[in-house]
Amino acid sequence: MDHIIETNNLSKKYGKQFALKDASISIPKGSIYGLVGRNGAGKTTFMRLITGIQKPTEGDYKIFGTDCHDKAITRQRKRVGALIEKPGIFADLTAYSNIKTQYINLGLPSYEGIDELLELVGLADTGKKLAGMFSLGMKQRLGIAIALAGSPDLLVLDEPINGLDPEGIVNIREMLLKINKERGTTILISSHILGELEHLATDYAFIEKGRIVQQISAEEMKRKCRKSTLIKVTKPEIFCRILDDMEIEYQVTGEDELTVFGDFILSDVVIAAAKDGADIVSSTVNDENLESYFLDIIGGCE
Numbered sequence: 001m002d003h004i005i006e007t008n009n010l011s012k013k014y015g016k017q018f019a020l021k022d023a024s025i026s027i028p029k030g031s032i033y034g035l036v037g038r039n040g041a042g043k044t045t046f047m048r049l050i051t052g053i054q055k056p057t058e059g060d061y062k063i064f065g066t067d068c069h070d071k072a073i074t075r076q077r078k079r080v081g082a083l084i085e086k087p088g089i090f091a092d093l094t095a096y097s098n099i100k101t102q103y104i105n106l107g108l109p110s111y112e113g114i115d116e117l118l119e120l121v122g123l124a125d126t127g128k129k130l131a132g133m134f135s136l137g138m139k140q141r142l143g144i145a146i147a148l149a150g151s152p153d154l155l156v157l158d159e160p161i162n163g164l165d166p167e168g169i170v171n172i173r174e175m176l177l178k179i180n181k182e183r184g185t186t187i188l189i190s191s192h193i194l195g196e197l198e199h200l201a202t203d204y205a206f207i208e209k210g211r212i213v214q215q216i217s218a219e220e221m222k223r224k225c226r227k228s229t230l231i232k233v234t235k236p237e238i239f240c241r242i243l244d245d246m247e248i249e250y251q252v253t254g255e256d257e258l259t260v261f262g263d264f265i266l267s268d269v270v271i272a273a274a275k276d277g278a279d280i281v282s283s284t285v286n287d288e289n290l291e292s293y294f295l296d297i298i299g300g301c302e
């Protein structure tokens, strides 16, 4: 099984309004899958459906290859840990006791592993401090530790970075990378800021007004967002030689057309080419960054 979650035209209606419409996505095993969309786009609704908190109005889904209508889905759900909306934390308990409560809820046979979880989320030295006294970042990390009780194969996190300061963002990001790498946990994480998931997500789905508008791998997106200059030329073979000599990366993308990657001094290339009787007819720079890419994708949905 290559995909942990597969949804098929998943839809949810509240009254007459669709909060989610025909969402069909596949979450690869081992990925960190970023669900990106503005406030109210339908991210939480999607997460509520696949974790069984709510039932879809239409469509269906599979978790670990098991259909949502299959009886075995109950067993598969135990392999999913989730932190959706606010973490369910008891303010008058310590971090250890909060996690222990979840162990009891899940009927786990031993409390071994709680200390390891505290270590993993960076709360090992909180001792007798009550969770109510924790900072927002600490509460988020405790919420993630609670979701990790029972070592789930899939971790679902709804905006875990929201409201954190830059240091808190880095802490959570590093922690999630560690969980993904060391435990092999697949992570579905939502955010309304694409940049927050940069350096973290391996795959993305963009959601707007309840619709999935694009699924793309991080690799593909980086390629699309990389600065490049499209040049139309008169003698492409001469330009290829000059760019090779200057050690500038490029690709031949048309009969009289080259795409040059990264920063380079165009005038140097023009001068060198002119000596061999070659000219640039036109040049167009593509300098899309992650945020403008995001806005381009969802902008059409206004």
Ligand code: ATP
Pocket: 014, 018, 019, 037, 038, 039, 040, 041, 042, 043, 044, 045, 046, 159, 192
């Ligand atoms: P946010 O980050 O602001 O929570 P989101 O992308 O998670 O945004 P959802 O919470 O899934 O979005 O909401 C999608 C739409 O469904 C919104 O228009 C929201 O107002 C509506 N909605 C969500 N839950 C309910 C509910 N229980 N009853 C009625 N409408 C709802």
